[in-house]
Amino acid sequence: MTENTAIAPPEAPIRVRIAPSPTGDPHVGTAYIGLINFIYARQRGGQFVLRIEDTDRARFVATSEQMIFDALHWLGLTWDEGPDVGGPYGPYRQSERTEIYREHGDILLANGTAYRCFCTAEDLEAARQRQIAAKLPPRYPGTCRDLDRATIDSNLAENRPFVIRMKVPTEGSTTFRDELRGNVTFEHSNVDDQVLMKSDGFPTYHLANVVDDHLMHITDVIRAEEWISSTPKHILLYQAFGWQFPRFWHMPLLRNLDKSKISKRKNPVSLVYYRQAGFLPQAVINFLGLMGGGMPSPTPVEIVNGAKESEIFSLDEMIQRFEVPNIRLGGPVFDLTKLRWLNSEYLRALTPEAFFSALRETVLSDQYLRDISTLIQTRIETLGEFGNLTAFLLQDNVMPPQDVWVPKKRTPEETLVFSAEQLAILEVTEWTTAAMELALKKLGEEKTWSVKENFMLLRAILSGSTMSPPLLESMVIFGKARTLDRLRRFQEAQKKLANTRK
Ligand code: GLU
Numbered sequence: 001m002t003e004n005t006a007i008a009p010p011e012a013p014i015r016v017r018i019a020p021s022p023t024g025d026p027h028v029g030t031a032y033i034g035l036i037n038f039i040y041a042r043q044r045g046g047q048f049v050l051r052i053e054d055t056d057r058a059r060f061v062a063t064s065e066q067m068i069f070d071a072l073h074w075l076g077l078t079w080d081e082g083p084d085v086g087g088p089y090g091p092y093r094q095s096e097r098t099e100i101y102r103e104h105g106d107i108l109l110a111n112g113t114a115y116r117c118f119c120t121a122e123d124l125e126a127a128r129q130r131q132i133a134a135k136l137p138p139r140y141p142g143t144c145r146d147l148d149r150a151t152i153d154s155n156l157a158e159n160r161p162f163v164i165r166m167k168v169p170t171e172g173s174t175t176f177r178d179e180l181r182g183n184v185t186f187e188h189s190n191v192d193d194q195v196l197m198k199s200d201g202f203p204t205y206h207l208a209n210v211v212d213d214h215l216m217h218i219t220d221v222i223r224a225e226e227w228i229s230s231t232p233k234h235i236l237l238y239q240a241f242g243w244q245f246p247r248f249w250h251m252p253l254l255r256n257l258d259k260s261k262i263s264k265r266k267n268p269v270s271l272v273y274y275r276q277a278g279f280l281p282q283a284v285i286n287f288l289g290l291m292g293g294g295m296p297s298p299t300p301v302e303i304v305n306g307a308k309e310s311e312i313f314s315l316d317e318m319i320q321r322f323e324v325p326n327i328r329l330g331g332p333v334f335d336l337t338k339l340r341w342l343n344s345e346y347l348r349a350l351t352p353e354a355f356f357s358a359l360r361e362t363v364l365s366d367q368y369l370r371d372i373s374t375l376i377q378t379r380i381e382t383l384g385e386f387g388n389l390t391a392f393l394l395q396d397n398v399m400p401p402q403d404v405w406v407p408k409k410r411t412p413e414e415t416l417v418f419s420a421e422q423l424a425i426l427e428v429t430e431w432t433t434a435a436m437e438l439a440l441k442k443l444g445e446e447k448t449w450s451v452k453e454n455f456m457l458l459r460a461i462l463s464g465s466t467m468s469p470p471l472l473e474s475m476v477i478f479g480k481a482r483t484l485d486r487l488r489r490f491q492e493a494q495k496k497l498a499n500t501r502k
Pocket residue numbers: 018019020021053209222223224227
């Protein structure tokens with residue numbers, strides 16, 4: 001049995017990073033991990049790097065990167081190096097570093113820790129089926145692990161596409177230290193021969209992530225717990241290159257109230273939502289700072305003065321007092337009721353003038369009011385009726401009565417199912433009237449819901465009524481994050497109601 005024990009990096013100037021993938025709206029989890037990295041760097045005079053991991057071209061969303069920057073800045077987080085600010089180890093967008101990964105793939109091929117795999121998708125599927133039939137865990141069967149030179153050369157001469165796989169030792173184990181958990185040991189027999197370079201010349205997450213963390217001199221990888229199962233592969237990669245590895249810290253996952261991993265079904269997870277719905281950035285960052293218990297518990301004096309007080313702190317206070325090593329592993333609960341309470345505390349503490357400014361910068365901004373006014377100019381007789389037609393765009397929530405949302409010839413049950421399908425379609429649709437119209441009509445045709453029923457239902461959920469300004473235009477102005485939140489809240493509320501009736 002071979003055994004390896006990972007060695008901690010030498011004392012070096014602290015450098016940490018977050019590495020979000022631009023695949024959609026910026027996620028509260030990114031802000032949480034960003035906050036911890038930011039605090040860790042600022043407390044130690046270190047550098048905080050933002051790297052964009054955009055090698056998964058299938059999930060790439062062009063607007064996402066800017067949205068990530070904007071959301072993190074909104075929360076008061078700043079970084080020292082990144083695609084927007086530059087820095088000595090750029091480029092900081094992985095799609096601009098493909099040559100670097102190719103060179104590193106070649107290093108591993110040359111030193112025998114990786115190999116070219118010419119298996120086709122069909123070969124792999126057939127192997128998978130055989131393994132499933134034999135009740136074995138599906139994994140790469142090793143077909144190309146030890147191809148002889150002549151076979152490799154002839155495959156290359158025929159231009160057969162290939163991926164590069166990591167040659168994971170078949171025996172032994174490796175132990176690494178997780179700074180919150182202590183030693184973690186994994187058996188090599190449980191690690192698959194991971195693909196490092198895809199046949200399109202793009203690296204996988206694993207190769208790009210390790211190469212960049214090394215070349216960007218990252219000393220501490222502080223990331224979400226969901227990546228811990230990847231860390232064994234990363235450790236093996238560091239060893240394959242002969243590099244020292246960083247310290248690893250895997251932060252507990254944020255959880256829904258029911259303790260499941262945080263999900264958009266149960267909580268809004270888009271930072272865009274919180275901003276547009278009128279949460280103050282100080283409240284959101286404070287709330288994230290409460291997750292996991294990195295702030296010291298209230299002292300007896302603080303408790304006497306009201307324990308709640310000690311739950312309210314600024315980013316600067318976090319930099320002074322937060323202890324990353326004290327973070328508890330039990331999944332912190334992302335409790336929206338608590339966040340709303342915190343937000344109300346922050347709102348109350350504003351001066352009247354600052355409160356008014358906060359309204360004017362968000363739910364009553366010039367831009368928003370201007371957009372809304374275009375919807376209703378031809379529909380009112382006096383300006384005084386402005387509120388009658390637009391209230392639903394200024395409210396946090398509306399809930400239509402059943403006779404409004406259930407079409408005449410439908411049951412509440414089937415209507416609820418169809419509304420869930422509308423929600424699922426809208427989640428993946430570009431937020432323009434044309435794209436939404438097309439997607440909704442297609443869904444209606446598939447499910448034999450008339451255009452009228454289809455759009456009326458959506459109108460009822462969005463506006464609470466059967467009459468509203470133009471529906472799709474209203475949705476565009478209200479925004480994707482808030483519209484989807486309204487549809488989800490409708491689903492949740494109706495499900496709860498249905499359960500209480502049972
Ligand atoms: N690209 C990964 C993400 O989307 C980075 C994970 C890591 O920090 O290693 O979160």
